[in-house]
Amino acid sequence: MSGQVWAHVGQPFESAHYDLVVVGAGRMGAALARSLRELAPHCSLLLAEEGGLPNEEGATILAPGVWHADVPPGQSARAEETRALLGDALNVCGLLDLSTEAREGFPSVAEVWTPELAALIDPGVLPFARPDRRAGTYSAGSVTLADANAAIASGADLMLNVRAELCGTGVDGLAADGVAHVRLHRLSVTNMHEVIVAQSVMVTAGRLIVAAGAAGPSLVEAGLGLVTPHRTAYRQTPRLEVGSTPSSPVLRHAGLLLRPRDGGYTVVPPIPHPDPWGYVPTGGRLVGVPVGLRRETLDALLDRMDGLSALAGEGLVPGRSIADIPGAWIALPDGGWPLWQRLGAAHWLLLGGEHADLTGLSVARELAVGLAG
């Protein structure tokens, strides 16, 4: 039997108790909810999300959606499980890992050369390439939507447009009574396009899991008084107008990905370090000229233009304002990899972040198994 969905404040909702509350219906929260309904069908579950499915301002909708096998040994089982969970959602187009130097396992780029690469790569600078034929691309947004729908179809309740505020009890706010308290602020938009809180309701939960992406650690800190070591960064993914097809491989060079998408490429720069708290993303300036790309994004591109010659061409869309360039805050979990963490008697934190494409679904599954067991 399907669960109930509250999409807007016109639908009445009163305070309630759930066995499980998941805060955040991005890819981590939606995958967790789906697995929990499967593994613990006797537990009532509420999935609460600040935006829509997927949230237009969240990291899920802008995730590169690139799976590959180049992960540390400790992460490879999770990566393989994530690939299995993706199933048909993965478009196996392969990935070329480019290198300036001869390395073991990196044959000459000539062995994998196709005419379309000529528009992207300077083989004089990047003469070596390791193919990962099992790699592929997927839409993290579609996977999230499918997971959330499956959770609802199997009995989860979903509330959209609702902001969660964790309410502490006991020492460190960590549910000394064994029950988690969360205040749900139902949001509405006025005629003046102002987001307001239309109703606030208190919900209690046997177990509460914060899966709110980059916002998760600050929710935990503000509500429970618990400082975590996790960080956040703002990532922009500009577009490169160079032709691609669904079978074009993903290209990787020095941590930067060129991800084929919709007949062109999405440029996914590496994240060198966290952004400070209080930083507001703005466009950058290049030799004094304002562009929509952040200077940090520009720097990452400048460093890699020699080998990926297309980045220096007219196909790169740097934007005239930051609104022209897709970007989102993403979590940087301590240690760099998706993780879950028990915070107290009734509270858990689930974080995807930069490498959620590779192991996120498996980590969400792992937590669901733990919670159901």
Place this chain on the structure above:
Amino acid sequence: MSGQVWAHVGQPFESAHYDLVVVGAGRMGAALARSLRELAPHCSLLLAEEGGLPNEEGATILAPGVWHADVPPGQSARAEETRALLGDALNVCGLLDLSTEAREGFPSVAEVWTPELAALIDPGVLPFARPDRRAGTYSAGSVTLADANAAIASGADLMLNVRAELCGTGVDGLAADGVAHVRLHRLSVTNMHEVIVAQSVMVTAGRLIVAAGAAGPSLVEAGLGLVTPHRTAYRQTPRLEVGSTPSSPVLRHAGLLLRPRDGGYTVVPPIPHPDPWGYVPTGGRLVGVPVGLRRETLDALLDRMDGLSALAGEGLVPGRSIADIPGAWIALPDGGWPLWQRLGAAHWLLLGGEHADLTGLSVARELAVGLAG
């Protein structure tokens, strides 16, 4: 014969030509100007500074002023020369490099224990300490003032309260005609405390050296169209109200310094990474409570509180607003160490940054020798 000083716009100044123009009278620029007057007394020299001597908003006045010998092999000759150039300005109080683990050259902290350390260190967490008895402290501001005064006394001209704008000529703006052009905007303050440009004059220079600290790379980029790999960071140095004397050693743990100063300590956190362009420093929040310290500064302290127990005590002054905590932008030169760089026919960049305390004076001297030779 002394040079001329223009401290305010009431003193007339018309366009002029100098053999040498140094932009920035922080510690790097002042040291360079002093050495240039000594090594090239026949060359006319103008030192231009946006603030006073030292600039109250610059990094020099807030520099820790700690010299020690723990530098990479490639920097040790420069570090020793810097120590020699400091001369009597260095207060040789020693430094204790604290360690959680037994390491070569790190005896037990008991061997160097003094009663005053009990208020600062938990010897259970930090049982080992390597003393650097040649280390010491100095005031970077005083050294800068002495250098600038010596330069003027030996014939350098100085213009204060003047903002420099590099004006390019030729390809890449780099003085194709062999002469550097710089527009000097003389600043004044209105009755409304508004900083305005009261006069702009064009100065030409046989050689122009940008020694403007964190602002240097953007001056070069905006004026000459030359992108550099250097970065900047905002560093706060809160105060710790735990008693110190002039003979108290500097303490170091995991990159954080406790620098004895005026009967207490200045806390100098490590700089983990650059701040993004467009970031405006704000105070931080700790478990939801706003404090004057940035969150990044707080994080650095939290990570080190176990060993440096005083950081967790009431002696730490976190401030109620960012104005309560001294802080300044500092340059992060590519590679991390003070450097000079030739930009073109008539332009040089001189950068001190995070480690200017250790090798800055030597690098400024090195450039002076090169320019004079």
